[in-house]
Amino acid sequence: MTLSLRKTGAALAAAVPAWLAAGAAFAQEVAAEAAAEAAPAAVPVLNSGDTAWMLVSSVLVLMMLVPGLALFYGGLVRKKNVLAVLMQSMFGAGLLSILWVVVGYSLAFTEGNAFFGGFDKVMLAGILPDTLSGTIPEFVFVMFQGTFAIITPVIILGGPADRMKFSSAMLFVSLWLLFVYVPVAHMVWGPGGLLLGDGVLDFAGGTVVHINSGVAGLVAAIMVGKRSGLGSENLAPHNLVLTMVGGALLWVGWFGFNAGSALTAGGSAAVAMINTHIATAAAIVSWSLTEWIIRGKPSLLGAVSGAVAGLVVITPACGFVTVSGALILGLIVGPICYWGVSGLKKLFGYDDALDAFGVHGIGGIVGAVLTGVFAVAAIGGTGKSGLIDGNAIQVWIQIKSVAVTIAWTAIVSVVLLKLIDLTIGLRVSKEVETEGLDLALHGEAMHD
Amino acid sequence: MKLITAIIKPFKLDEVREALSGIGIQGMTVTEVKGYGRQKGQTEIYRGAEYAVNFLPKLKLEAAVDDELVDAVLEAISTAARTGKIGDGKIFVQELGMALRIRTGEAGPEAL
Numbered sequence: 001m002t003l004s005l006r007k008t009g010a011a012l013a014a015a016v017p018a019w020l021a022a023g024a025a026f027a028q029e030v031a032a033e034a035a036a037e038a039a040p041a042a043v044p045v046l047n048s049g050d051t052a053w054m055l056v057s058s059v060l061v062l063m064m065l066v067p068g069l070a071l072f073y074g075g076l077v078r079k080k081n082v083l084a085v086l087m088q089s090m091f092g093a094g095l096l097s098i099l100w101v102v103v104g105y106s107l108a109f110t111e112g113n114a115f116f117g118g119f120d121k122v123m124l125a126g127i128l129p130d131t132l133s134g135t136i137p138e139f140v141f142v143m144f145q146g147t148f149a150i151i152t153p154v155i156i157l158g159g160p161a162d163r164m165k166f167s168s169a170m171l172f173v174s175l176w177l178l179f180v181y182v183p184v185a186h187m188v189w190g191p192g193g194l195l196l197g198d199g200v201l202d203f204a205g206g207t208v209v210h211i212n213s214g215v216a217g218l219v220a221a222i223m224v225g226k227r228s229g230l231g232s233e234n235l236a237p238h239n240l241v242l243t244m245v246g247g248a249l250l251w252v253g254w255f256g257f258n259a260g261s262a263l264t265a266g267g268s269a270a271v272a273m274i275n276t277h278i279a280t281a282a283a284i285v286s287w288s289l290t291e292w293i294i295r296g297k298p299s300l301l302g303a304v305s306g307a308v309a310g311l312v313v314i315t316p317a318c319g320f321v322t323v324s325g326a327l328i329l330g331l332i333v334g335p336i337c338y339w340g341v342s343g344l345k346k347l348f349g350y351d352d353a354l355d356a357f358g359v360h361g362i363g364g365i366v367g368a369v370l371t372g373v374f375a376v377a378a379i380g381g382t383g384k385s386g387l388i389d390g391n392a393i394q395v396w397i398q399i400k401s402v403a404v405t406i407a408w409t410a411i412v413s414v415v416l417l418k419l420i421d422l423t424i425g426l427r428v429s430k431e432v433e434t435e436g437l438d439l440a441l442h443g444e445a446m447h448d
Numbered sequence: 449m450k451l452i453t454a455i456i457k458p459f460k461l462d463e464v465r466e467a468l469s470g471i472g473i474q475g476m477t478v479t480e481v482k483g484y485g486r487q488k489g490q491t492e493i494y495r496g497a498e499y500a501v502n503f504l505p506k507l508k509l510e511a512a513v514d515d516e517l518v519d520a521v522l523e524a525i526s527t528a529a530r531t532g533k534i535g536d537g538k539i540f541v542q543e544l545g546m547a548l549r550i551r552t553g554e555a556g557p558e559a560l
Contacts, residue, residue, distance in 0.1 A: 228459075431531075434459030435505070 047135035053265035054140045060256025061147035065154060066093050068253050071246030072308070073158055076354050079238040079446055080436025081162050087442055088157050088166070092173055096150040099177055104149055105142050107178070108185040114194040115183045134263055144260060149185070152209045153177050158354030159217030160224035160426075162235075163433055166441045168426050175416045176216060180409050184208050188401070200401040201375055201384060201394065203272065204261035206316025206367045207401055212409045214361025218352055219413040224426050226351035228433055235353075240300050247304035251280055254311045258318045271379055272318040275326035276311065279318075282330025283310025283337075290335045302338070305359060309337035312363035317371040320384050325374035329367065337363050365402055372398035449544040449557060450518050454509040455483065455537040456529040461507055467528035468511065471520045474560070476511040487535030506537060512544055514557050 070089035074082045106121035133141035153173035185208050187194040258276040262268035287306025288298040313333035341358035372395035375386030385391035432440040439445045482503035549559040
């Protein structure tokens with residue numbers, strides 16, 4: 001095992017620039033150590049170190065939604081709509097958590113067909129304190145996965161923010177959880193899932209979470225229609241301090257998301273953590289520099305957006321690439337997502353209000369595809385190789401999984417939104433939109 | 449010359465502006481105001497405690513117009529701003545004694 005890994009490391013050193021290989025050589029030891037640890041564990045045994053880490057990771061990912069994403073989005077809207085945005089995250093966290101425990105988990109993570117699991121674990125039936133999932137209690141796994149399931153649909157609502165009815169938004173995220181998130185999670189991670197069988201590399205959910213929600217955000221933004229006053233009124237963020245605080249909480253929480261996705265407290269979590277950090281750092285710098293060159297000034301909003309783009313791009317790759325790979329991903333994604341929220345949006349004229357697609361969709365696609373380029377077996381283990389590790393076909397497998405996800409989420413989202421539009425309507429009246437969603441929909445407002 | 453002051457619902461501003469430029473009105477002043485009339489106000493609720501907001505946000509439009517345009521302006525504003533529901537607002541017409549364009553020094557109707 002160790003010998004073959006060393007061979008791979010040597011081959012790498014010959015094939016790629018020396019500084020790339022230096023990272024691989026370091027990580028190879030980590031992977032070898034992890035493999036040695038894993039080998040004797042034929043019968044699953046609870047590991048208290050893993051369990052402790054996954055308990056913490058679950059809480060970190062919850063923090064990404066409330067208050068992380070809530071504040072990040074809340075600061076970006078106008079003052080009259082900020083409470084409505086926070087409410088979507090808070091109520092959404094409650095509603096979606098219920099759905100996850102009642103039926104979502106079972107449909108995503110039990111045996112079924114290639115698209116859906118079964119109903120065996122409805123209401124977490126049969127799971128007891130000593131039921132294990134790998135080396136951790138299954139309850140912890142349910143909780144950890146639940147935090148992913150509740151943040152993903154709420155990311156979508158950045159696209160149609162400022163104009164979607166609260167009732168329609170909550171109905172949509174509920175249906176979307178069951179008919180888009182659950183099957184895509186099952187396809188990528190669940191037993192017998194369609195894409196898992198293909199050998200797609202998605203360490204922490206670049207496909208399931210970010211491409212999925214980003215594309216749905218675009219669909220929702222288009223179907224709900226543009227904000228009134230777009231292009232003629234000042235729709236600028238009302239408080240970038242909130243956005244920066246929210247973005248920073250996302251950064252911290254994302255270590256639970258990415259390093260937690262190792263599901264163990266070992267070398268794999270360690271590499272995911274350092275990769276997450278360096279890609280984020282690189283994307284902050286690359287987005288800001290892009291803006292500095294093009295617009296003449298680097299903005300705080302740009303730096304925070306860069307951080308989120310970096311976190312998104314490294315999500316599928318964090319457990320499979322070298323630190324050099326992570327650095328490259330971060331540097332690449334900054335300018336691309338900068339274009340996603342400016343040039344691309346202008347080109348097609350849609351109103352993705354808070355750039356759910358521009359950052360999560362575009363960043364997710366870039367990350368998923370480039371995971372197929374930069375993955376090396378020395379980091380992710382045998383079989384987890386990309387283009388630079390001599391496995392060019394992986395790029396195609398990644399592109400295929402991106403295409404399947406985009407098609408699924410786009411088509412089902414269109415159908416769900418159309419149904420809601422025909423029944424209770426998607427959009428608030430112009431009067432409510434002008435007055436502000438806070439007072440009109442929630443009977444409360446920000447006071448000076 | 450007359451000074452026309454209209455209190456309207458904020459979301460009707462675009463329609464009113466378009467209607468007025470459609471009949472050749474070249475300028476107006478818009479102010480965000482608060483007030484109340486028959487439409488009493490709104491209620492905010494904080495943990496069970498109701499909190500009456502007596503003054504509602506409205507927009508105040510002011511336009512100085514030539515006498516012969518007054519009827520057309522009243523028609524344009526009232527058509528564009530009407531929803532038929534309580535709180536559509538009011539229009540007031542006052543005599544205007546003098547108008548002066550600062551840049552050129554023109555006075556009277558030429559200044560409008």
